[in-house]
Amino acid sequence: MAVIGGGLSGLYTALLLHQRGVSTRLLEARDRLGGRILSQGIDDGGRAIATATDRYDLGPAWFWPEIQPRMGRLLAQLGLGAFPQATDGLMLIERDAGVHPHRVQQGGRAEPRSMRIRGGVQSIVDRLSAQLPAAHVHRSTTVTALAADPEEGLVRLQAQGPDGPATLLARQVVLALPPRLCAATIAFTPELPRELQARLAAVPTWMAGHAKFLAVYTRAFWREQGLSGAAMSAVGPLAEIHDASAAEGAPALFGFFGLSASERARPDGESLEARCLRQLVRLYGPDAARPRAVFLMDWARERYTATAADAAWPSSHPQYGPVRAPAGLWTDRLLWASTETAGAFGGYLAGALEAAVVAADTVSATR
């Protein structure tokens, strides 16, 4: 059994199969596991480190256990704690350049409440991967081609591994990478039907066109002003800002860019980081000019997340749903499992878990 992609969906599929006694290889293109999940800490000098106990989320940060019980159950099984997104205080609205931002009440308690994970969402990745046999997890291994062998009843996977080209044989393959990336980067023999290829290519990879800026501070100076840290801005470069403080560690603010991927890629003399800090100073005052550390994570530039088609992001949440293997040689040999193929919560972390459970159950039922 081979699972392509070591994001949440691939890791959870691999773990469920391992727990059911199915020998499973996990192939991950990056040199790290987690995919769109990425949490970073800082050392005393403000340098990024992956292993800190308190980490800041540069990918997903929130989950909603009231409506996504599988996430809550998984965290409990993994012994991970959660804490609510900080929302106490006033929110800022910045409508026009040169006009002082308005202060508004945040409309009561948001329902369902956004929750964050102690130690960052990466803690899920750490705990899941620790339960897999290390020898079956292959990082820096990019799958490039799949061929169904009609005689052996096996799938031949070709990959570019850390030591050069590698081949692996598997009875079944779970594609736990975004469908659009799968269509753009993996060659299939026999080819997938045209309609299926077009359908895969049309599925937007959730949040792939976005970028996050995050600044870590020594004091939560916004709270001292009665502010929650949340802001909506039509001026930018950040369009939506929130408190991103670690559970026990240093306070922080993060924002999603209002600039498109191509606007972010076009330098205009001043770095994006400097423009973001200037905006934070405008909103929260001079203390914002002196962060201990800043992070800028542009997901549109990540070749193992985004394709050129993801540069424009969808205006609303896409309709996601299961993808099935075509009839013929691929039947029961190919399964899709990324969050974009989930029957519920597609696009979200919870969707990655839903898709993984369905993939693992299907593998169990077809062996």
Ligand SMILES: Cc1cc2nc3c(=O)[nH]c(=O)nc-3n(C[C@H](O)[C@H](O)[C@H](O)COP(=O)(O)OP(=O)(O)OC[C@H]3O[C@@H](n4cnc5c(N)ncnc54)[C@H](O)[C@@H]3O)c2cc1C
């Ligand atoms: C900025 C941002 C904010 C977000 N905020 C939230 C949030 O607050 N709450 C929420 O629920 N969700 C959020 N999401 C979405 C969430 O991150 C995803 O739902 C989830 O991480 C998807 O997991 P996945 O395993 O399906 O896909 P991915 O995490 O994309 O995993 C796919 C894996 O496949 C690997 N891969 C790709 N190509 C190959 C190949 N050829 N060979 C081998 N490996 C390959 C990739 O490297 C990657 O590790 C956010 C996403 C982003 C980017």
